[in-house]
Amino acid sequence: MKEDSPEKKILEAAKFVFSKKGYSGARMQEIADKAGINKSLLHYYFRSKEKLYDHIFTELTNEFFPDFNKILVSDSNLFKVIEVFFDNHISLLQKNKNIPIFIISELNNNPEKIYKKMLGDFAENSPVALLKVKIKEGIAQGLIREDVNEINLLINMLSLSIFPFLSAPMLKLVSGFSEEKFTLLLEQRKKELPKLIIKSLLPDK
Amino acid sequence: MKEDSPEKKILEAAKFVFSKKGYSGARMQEIADKAGINKSLLHYYFRSKEKLYDHIFTELTNEFFPDFNKILVSDSNLFKVIEVFFDNHISLLQKNKNIPIFIISELNNNPEKIYKKMLGDFAENSPVALLKVKIKEGIAQGLIREDVNEINLLINMLSLSIFPFLSAPMLKLVSGFSEEKFTLLLEQRKKELPKLIIKSLLPDK
DNA sequence: TAATAGTTTGATCTTTTGGTCAAAATTAAA
DNA sequence: TTTAATTTTGACCAAAAGATCAAACTATTA
Structure with a gap:
């Protein structure tokens, strides 16, 4: 075409x-x-x-979900997976700044539509299942706390990477955040967020 | 009436x-x-x-923003403020489950409207300014790292408390999350999230 | 109780908006 | 170059949705 x-x-x-x-x-x-x-x-x-x-729905979700899944499929350990996740996921969102608001809205109006799409794209290898395996490995090696739970971990990771894009219009208004300043913030977060999450997984003391 | x-x-x-x-x-x-x-x-x-x-816009924002601000206005230290924030903020959202999606949507269609509203409600005591003070105090006392930044901290706190409500429809579909299970998740998060955030603020070692 | 003011309704109007259609313009084929 | 197929347009249609209004109904009060 x-x-x-x-x-x-x-x-x-x-x-x-x-x-x-x-x-x-x-x-x-x-x-x-x-x-x-x-x-x-x-x-x-x-x-x-x-x-x-x-x-449009198919186009947007097709360029998003598969990449999203690929990020979590990896043979490295949980910590590495988390590091890579934030870098890749935030980069992916930077290229599709309005995907988050689109999906969140669609999710509220048409939960089944998104759900069907995800079922197809994720099939066997759901992000949740993948994380669960990595967590088990980490616990077995004594690297992370024993009460770490895959759903909570995934929610936290998604929250921290996606939310800034949802609130971008506010950021731009409030602090006079320019587009460049916003980019800077994101680059900073790509490095800081893995540390934040990993710290929360480590056994106490 | x-x-x-x-x-x-x-x-x-x-x-x-x-x-x-x-x-x-x-x-x-x-x-x-x-x-x-x-x-x-x-x-x-x-x-x-x-x-x-x-x-409706006025009603919804009136029952939300002032409470939101009150949560951060307190004479306790940063750690206590963070603890209280998650408990109160998540509780507030539980009572108004669809406020997040409403505000996020409005923010994307009409940024100025929300902005004006916030200017009025927050006036002098903006949450950002309040956090900044608490952070300075914490740094001065050697309780937290020196590179902690109020915008990033606020984004992280808001992300973690708000996002679950935005993705609730998905959660309910994916993991067969019932309303009760969702409530349980939230109660758990009220306790876990302060720890997570506070850990990320502590000086290394 | 009669008169007045306020409330509620059904019918109807107008505007918006998605959708159709025949004709014109353009491109491809014979 | 003529003919046929495809693309593009402007005019128009029909349904949806917001808005109006006069008439009916109810409550107030003089």
């Missing part, structure tokens, strides 16, 4: 508008305008708003 | 629908149905959808 073909332009525009305003907030007219084409052409290529949305 | 007055019923219904579906996803008809009244009555009491939304 050519770079500036109508399809490409539509998909790009739709991705932008849907991910920013959600399904109900998005307007076909706005997408058409942004793509520089007639509204009818939208329906020519993608029969309906819903079909177009489904395209 | 009486408990079951139309106004009350409308506000309750509107709060539910708006916070679940957002402004553009909400339907006046649905609000009317949920309130058990005629759609015209909605317009009789609140001239327009936007006006009604503004009411």
Whole structure:
């Protein structure tokens, strides 16, 4: 498909508008305008708003979930996995800044849709299961506390990497955070967060 | 205002629908149905959808931001402040489970609106400024590391307490998390998260 | 109790918005 | 170069959704 073909332009525009305003907030007219084409052409290529949305949904989740899973699949130990996770996951989000708000919104409006998608993408190797194995190994080696739990760990890791992207608009307003300052903050977090999480796993004393 | 007055019923219904579906996803008809009244009555009491939304917006943020601020205003030391924060903040969110998604969405569609609200509510005593003072005290006493930064600390605290509510629908699907199990998770986090954060602040060794 | 003010409703209007369609323009094929 | 297929457009349609209004109903009060 050519770079500036109508399809490409539509998909790009739709991705932008849907991910920013959600399904109900998005307007076909706005997408058409942004793509520089007639509204009818939208329906020519993608029969309906819903079909177009489904395209975007698939596109966005496809470029996100598999990468997300790959990050956790690794043969290194838990500490290394955590280090790599924050670096890769935050980098991934930097390339798709509005994926978090999109997925969180979708999750609230259509939990089943995301769930089905995840079932397909994660199948056997769910992040939760993977973490569980690594944790068991760590405990067996006496490297981490015995009460470490995979769900809590995953929630903490996801919280810390995703939340800044959800609150980015606020950050930008509050502290006069420029785009560059935000980038700096993220780079700093890529290094600090693994330390923070690992410290919390270590046995006391 | 009486408990079951139309106004009350409308506000309750509107709060539910708006916070679940957002402004553009909400339907006046649905609000009317949920309130058990005629759609015209909605317009009789609140001239327009936007006006009604503004009411809800004010109501939701009013019951949230001031409490949020109160939590951080305290004369105890940083560690105590952190402990109290997680307990109170998570409890507050438990009583308003869909506030996080509402505010995050609003933040993305209308950053200025939230910003103005915060400016009014926080005025002089911004949480950021308050944390900064506590951190300085802690550093002066040699209790915490010297490179601790108030923005990062606040982001971490907010991330860890808010994110579970944003991803609750997923949790409920993935691990067959029931409402009770979710509550249990939260109670556990109220105790674990202060430890996690405090550990990350302590000087090495 | 009669009159007035306030409340509630159903019908209806208007605007917004997703969607269709025939015709024009463009590209590909014969 | 003519013909056929494909793409693009503008005009229009229909449904959805917010808003209005006069009439009916209820409560207040003079």
